[in-house]
Amino acid sequence: MGSRLSANQQLMLQRSLGYLAMAFVVALIGLPLFWMLSGSLKTNQEIYSTTIQWIPDNPLWSNYREAWERAPFGRFYLNSIIVTLFGAGLEIVNATLTAYALAYLRFPGKNFIFILILAALMIPNQVTILPNYVFFGINGFIGSVLGESWINTYQAIILPGASVAFGTFLMRQAFLGLPREVIDAAKVDGAGHLRILLDVVVPMAKPVIVTFALISLVAKWNDYLWPLVITQTENMRVLTIGISYLFDAEGNNEWGIIMAATFFVVFPLLVVFLFAQRYIIDGLTAGATKG
Amino acid sequence: MAGSGKSAVATIDGQPIEVATPRRNWNIFSREWVLFILFVGPNLLLFTAFSYWPMIENVRLSTQRWDLLSPVRINVGLDNFRYLVENDTFHKVLWNTLYFTFAAVGLSLALGLMVALLLNQRLRWRNGARAIVFAPFMLSGAAIGIVWAYIFDPRFGLLAEMLGWVGLRSPDWLNRPEWAMPAIIIVYVWKNLGFTTVIFLAGLQSIPQDLYDAAKIDGANVFWRFRSVTLPMLSPIAFFLVVTSILSTFQSFDIINVMTRGGPVDATNTLIYYVYEQGFVAFNAGRSAAAALVLFTMMMVITLIQLRYSESKVHYG
Numbered sequence: 001m002g003s004r005l006s007a008n009q010q011l012m013l014q015r016s017l018g019y020l021a022m023a024f025v026v027a028l029i030g031l032p033l034f035w036m037l038s039g040s041l042k043t044n045q046e047i048y049s050t051t052i053q054w055i056p057d058n059p060l061w062s063n064y065r066e067a068w069e070r071a072p073f074g075r076f077y078l079n080s081i082i083v084t085l086f087g088a089g090l091e092i093v094n095a096t097l098t099a100y101a102l103a104y105l106r107f108p109g110k111n112f113i114f115i116l117i118l119a120a121l122m123i124p125n126q127v128t129i130l131p132n133y134v135f136f137g138i139n140g141f142i143g144s145v146l147g148e149s150w151i152n153t154y155q156a157i158i159l160p161g162a163s164v165a166f167g168t169f170l171m172r173q174a175f176l177g178l179p180r181e182v183i184d185a186a187k188v189d190g191a192g193h194l195r196i197l198l199d200v201v202v203p204m205a206k207p208v209i210v211t212f213a214l215i216s217l218v219a220k221w222n223d224y225l226w227p228l229v230i231t232q233t234e235n236m237r238v239l240t241i242g243i244s245y246l247f248d249a250e251g252n253n254e255w256g257i258i259m260a261a262t263f264f265v266v267f268p269l270l271v272v273f274l275f276a277q278r279y280i281i282d283g284l285t286a287g288a289t290k291g
Numbered sequence: 292m293a294g295s296g297k298s299a300v301a302t303i304d305g306q307p308i309e310v311a312t313p314r315r316n317w318n319i320f321s322r323e324w325v326l327f328i329l330f331v332g333p334n335l336l337l338f339t340a341f342s343y344w345p346m347i348e349n350v351r352l353s354t355q356r357w358d359l360l361s362p363v364r365i366n367v368g369l370d371n372f373r374y375l376v377e378n379d380t381f382h383k384v385l386w387n388t389l390y391f392t393f394a395a396v397g398l399s400l401a402l403g404l405m406v407a408l409l410l411n412q413r414l415r416w417r418n419g420a421r422a423i424v425f426a427p428f429m430l431s432g433a434a435i436g437i438v439w440a441y442i443f444d445p446r447f448g449l450l451a452e453m454l455g456w457v458g459l460r461s462p463d464w465l466n467r468p469e470w471a472m473p474a475i476i477i478v479y480v481w482k483n484l485g486f487t488t489v490i491f492l493a494g495l496q497s498i499p500q501d502l503y504d505a506a507k508i509d510g511a512n513v514f515w516r517f518r519s520v521t522l523p524m525l526s527p528i529a530f531f532l533v534v535t536s537i538l539s540t541f542q543s544f545d546i547i548n549v550m551t552r553g554g555p556v557d558a559t560n561t562l563i564y565y566v567y568e569q570g571f572v573a574f575n576a577g578r579s580a581a582a583a584l585v586l587f588t589m590m591m592v593i594t595l596i597q598l599r600y601s602e603s604k605v606h607y608g
Contacts, residue, residue: 018414025406029424032481035449036438052452094334101330105323113331116338122594123342126542126563127587130352130570130579131345139362163337193326222431224545225563229571240433244549247437255441265434273429277422280429284486285493 036266040064040259047255060256067246067260075235076242077264079154080221083238087158087220092213095167100197102168103175104183114172121165129229132160136230152236157227161220167212170286174208175201211283214276218269239265346587352580359574371581380557381565381582388541388562390472391479395543396536398480400529403487408521410488411495421492425485432482436549439478440465468558471551475559478546483539487532494528495521534597541590562586 005013034054039047041059067073101107102114125132134140136150143149150156178201186196202209227238234245243261247253273280353371357364375381406424410417427435442449443464451461464474498521506516544563547553553560553568560568566586570579 015414018409018412021409022414022417022420025409026420026423029427029481029484031449032435032438032442033426035442039441048447050447050452052449094337097330098334101327105327105330107324107327107331110327113335117334120338120342122591123346123587124538124542124590125341126544126566127583127590128342128345128349129567130576130583131348132341133570134348134352134359134576135340135345137359139359159337160341163334163341165338168334193323218429222429222433222545224431224433224548225567228548229567240431240545243434243437247440247549253441253444255444255447258437259441262434262437265431269429269431270426273422273426277425277429281421281425281489285490 036259036262039255040263042256044254044256063256063260064263067257067264070257071242071245071261072234073239073242073261073264076237076239079236080239082154083157083223083227084217084220086154087161087223088213088216090158090162091164091167091216091220092209094162095164095171095212096197096202096209098164098168099171099175100193100201102172104196104201105193117165117168120163125160125226128160129226132226133229152231152233154236156230157236157238160226161223164216167216170212170283171205171208174205178204207279208283211279211286214272214280215283218272218280221269349580349583349587352576353584355577355580357576359570359576364576367577371577374578375581375585380560383557384560384562384565384582387472387558387560391476391543391559391561392537392540394473394476395479395483395540396533398476399483399487399536400532402480403484403532404491404525404529406484406488407491407495410492421489424488427482428485430482432543432545433549435482436478436546439474439481440550443474465551466555468556471555471558475547475550478550479540479543482546483536487536490528490532491525494525498524530597530600534593537593538590541586562589 038053038055040063041061042053042056042063043058043060046053046056098117102110107113133151136142136153136156138149182204183196183200186200191199222240223238224240228241231237231241237245243258243265246258246261354366354368355364356367356370410421410424414420443451443461445451445461445463448461450464454461462470464470502520502524503516506520511519542563543561544567547559547561547564548567551559553564562582563586566579566583569575569582
């Protein structure tokens, strides 16, 4: 095919096709996000027109205020922030401590415990929602011990997701890869395990910890099924559930206001993404190529 | 080591000197096994309470009839499983799950590989492009589902207008049984393409250049190099992606719940949705638990296959 073209021309053609394909892919992935943003600033008239309006004539910022007032988004935000920070925080602490113990402390049957933790990866939360829901209810363990139900509480949203298998695995690998001499040197200096963990291991393994922290934060923020099940009152809903209050799956939607509301959910993630996407990608690929 | 409080004495030129005298530490936390229990205990306790024990409890629930409210649970033996085996809706649910999984996983992998091959070329701005392709993977499925419901709107949605350019009429995607599942698949693939792309890219970048050089010397053209070098070198990563993607589609709930609630007429009712619906909409704890057990078994089988494979890979490599 390219026999009549010079090598240079052929390379140019190849490059151009590459850029064209890249533009196409970026458009395909980016368009829905753009559509959300532009929709969130449109008047009803612009939304219900039969020609595509890419950019609204006069951005209607009041859609955001309107959305904020239609449902208790302030409360949803607060709930999401609490659940995300505590959930991710507990995961990070649990993963770090467990990984340290598995990597550096002697204990009979340590390998069995490691396998026990890894095996939990096979039991995703989605499979255990019903028993866990019962656990927190008045008929369940919490009800029988405390005499009250924990449904609609923060601790019930947070606790089932506070244990970590993936992060423990990731960090144990990282800890084992640290130079042994540094840790031995700290020991010779008389440092106890807590000191070694906080002053030596955590600073050295910082990239892995940050990566896992980011993955955990994003996962907690986006969590949907468990918060949906374990909360029933409006004031305990998190953002991902809360946006549905404006959205009617049967139709009759004021898309401008709804798009503004979905932006509330997506906005913090886009910020995290802008600053930390490389960390997250590194963490995910490490799981794939080393696992 | 810790707790051995004898002062060590060495001599130099006959003069005894003291070296590194570990202070006898009576602090209980210096005992390694106590520390181990303190460090691992919380994690293990949470796993026991919210993963292992519920698994057993789930088996028990699957043999009962219970509406989640009444103090009495009735033992029904295997009735819930019998119900599932005979029930037409559940057959449909299984079919939907397979349909969704095959299509979503197949498309995510095929398109992800194509995009990864593209972004592996030496093009300017490819890191920016990679970032944009990856972005949807991080976003909330619930929010994304709502955005796509707007795009799929048959009268005023983006897709309807674009189809109009080429003279096509948009189907009423989310309200037609034959179109609802394709719509869900499109959204899932759009959201997960970034993940498969990024993983494939990492795989492509880890292939040693010498292999391509050697193939070139042997006279292999672009397609032959792809077949004889790229594909075989990528196969472990592709396998990893197949497994993780299957497991992720099995658990994919937010998009479906937001966009279609399993409908219309159960057209998008997948196993995970069925577990939720039976438990928390129909208040049929036994059937929900039985279906959850089916889901768990399917996931377990796939995970075990993966473990087998990665073990054999270790021997091979």
